[in-house]
Amino acid sequence: MSCIYEKDIYKFIDDKLSGKRKQRFYNHLSTCKTCYQKLENIKLINKALKEGISDDVFESSKDKIITEVKNEKRNYSILSKLYRIRKPIYSTAALLIIFFMICFFKPLINFIQYKNASYSTSNNIKSGSSYVKIPDIEGNNIDIKKLYPSFIPKKMKLGSRTSMGNYVDMEFISNDFLGFNDNNHIDIAIYLGKPNNWNNLYNNKDIKNSNGEWLITVETYPKSNNVESIARISCILNDNIYITICGMDVSKDDILKCLYSLKITDKKLKNDINPNGILSIIGPKLNPNHMTITNSINVLNYYGIKYKVTGASPNEYNTKKLKNFSIDFNTSVITLVAEN
Amino acid sequence: MINRNTLISLQKGDIDSFGWLVNTYEKKIFYFIYNMTRNRDMSQDLTQDTFIKIYKNIYKYNPDYPIEPWIYKIAHNIVLDFLKKNKNKLQEVSLSSCINNIKENDIDSSLSDIELKDLLQRELQSLKPDIRMIIILRIQKDLSFEQIAFILNKSVPSVKLKFYRNKKILIQNIEKYMNEVVK
Numbered sequence: 001m002s003c004i005y006e007k008d009i010y011k012f013i014d015d016k017l018s019g020k021r022k023q024r025f026y027n028h029l030s031t032c033k034t035c036y037q038k039l040e041n042i043k044l045i046n047k048a049l050k051e052g053i054s055d056d057v058f059e060s061s062k063d064k065i066i067t068e069v070k071n072e073k074r075n076y077s078i079l080s081k082l083y084r085i086r087k088p089i090y091s092t093a094a095l096l097i098i099f100f101m102i103c104f105f106k107p108l109i110n111f112i113q114y115k116n117a118s119y120s121t122s123n124n125i126k127s128g129s130s131y132v133k134i135p136d137i138e139g140n141n142i143d144i145k146k147l148y149p150s151f152i153p154k155k156m157k158l159g160s161r162t163s164m165g166n167y168v169d170m171e172f173i174s175n176d177f178l179g180f181n182d183n184n185h186i187d188i189a190i191y192l193g194k195p196n197n198w199n200n201l202y203n204n205k206d207i208k209n210s211n212g213e214w215l216i217t218v219e220t221y222p223k224s225n226n227v228e229s230i231a232r233i234s235c236i237l238n239d240n241i242y243i244t245i246c247g248m249d250v251s252k253d254d255i256l257k258c259l260y261s262l263k264i265t266d267k268k269l270k271n272d273i274n275p276n277g278i279l280s281i282i283g284p285k286l287n288p289n290h291m292t293i294t295n296s297i298n299v300l301n302y303y304g305i306k307y308k309v310t311g312a313s314p315n316e317y318n319t320k321k322l323k324n325f326s327i328d329f330n331t332s333v334i335t336l337v338a339e340n
Numbered sequence: 341m342i343n344r345n346t347l348i349s350l351q352k353g354d355i356d357s358f359g360w361l362v363n364t365y366e367k368k369i370f371y372f373i374y375n376m377t378r379n380r381d382m383s384q385d386l387t388q389d390t391f392i393k394i395y396k397n398i399y400k401y402n403p404d405y406p407i408e409p410w411i412y413k414i415a416h417n418i419v420l421d422f423l424k425k426n427k428n429k430l431q432e433v434s435l436s437s438c439i440n441n442i443k444e445n446d447i448d449s450s451l452s453d454i455e456l457k458d459l460l461q462r463e464l465q466s467l468k469p470d471i472r473m474i475i476i477l478r479i480q481k482d483l484s485f486e487q488i489a490f491i492l493n494k495s496v497p498s499v500k501l502k503f504y505r506n507k508k509i510l511i512q513n514i515e516k517y518m519n520e521v522v523k
Contacts, residue, residue: 010511042515045456045460048456052375061387064388069391072396080398
């Protein structure tokens, strides 16, 4: 039969008995032979356990170990220093990676997307569109998405172009739609602008669309010439189409090279030919049936070429509704599609 | 006891300081491993492996902390790896040798010191390696529970619990056997 103090034996061995209980256990030991014997056994076991293996089997292999480690060629002094500062190194590296990702990865992705994109306004804007508002000159936000829902391609983003130089007459108040400020790389830039003084510029012709007086301008920069070369197409979106192609301070050849990259896909463009001097330079390269060269928009050395659009009212500036436009960034071809 | 300067030069890969370390801890580590494997040759090889690994990783050691638990931690990892790979082989060696020893001495009325130790070894070998390590490190190597917890990568309460529970079972088993022999 086991003694009620038996469980105290282990606690006694592990020195876990409190003062009073320890004293009581001592008193008990003097009277209980079973517990005394058990305690003696446990002490014996504990002693044996503490001594462990008594086999004298150890044989030093220090020389072998030292010979082996002498072959190590690593510089432990540097390694130890590096190891101690590994955490700041890792943290800095992680921060740098994040920084580079933010700086380069997103613009790179955007660049690839723009390069591959053929923007077509036939795709409606979805709610996830990256661009919605731009500030106007008074600091009000203009909701482009609301004004031209079908003409804001999903992937288009606003750049910034606050200074518009000589365009005082047009007073562009909005900024780049797309493009790059660095002229060395630019192929195409698109602006959305609000013409402030259209009447002066276009012979008092009142040109408006139902949503306001907005003008979309596409500039192309011929790759083969100096970076100052610019050709520009402007058109009113949505309700009316009005297209001018002009170059500022550039040779006519430069304009022509730009014009080559432009296509009007509407097959019905013909008639109303009114060629002048510039047209003779353009020669057979462009279909003269489709255009009129005019000095009427001669502002600051502009040369203008006016496209006539069949089916429009027979005034000086023919108008037609723009159905959609698209830009192929690989070939720099801009395609404007007018409604019949 | 190795002083701090020795530890710092050891950390820089100084061979003389490393020789000092081997002198001080080789025997302890050998018996720690021998307790686990019960095979002399294997223990010798594993001890060598332990010290070579210590040297290769010495730059990771922080001289502000005692080196002993760090050494045991490396030895523990090496032994545990070894035990996993050679589980069956080791069990055969240790148990058979222990049982033979006991049988030969069964005629005596009480257990001698050597018999008791053999019996203990047999019981120890029957424990799981991590439990065995806790008992060896605590009882034979006199390490604190905090140090053992560091070596085994466990919490202090868990190590304490395992130690007391298994030590009790171990003692009860041996005591039971002792009582049978006496009867």
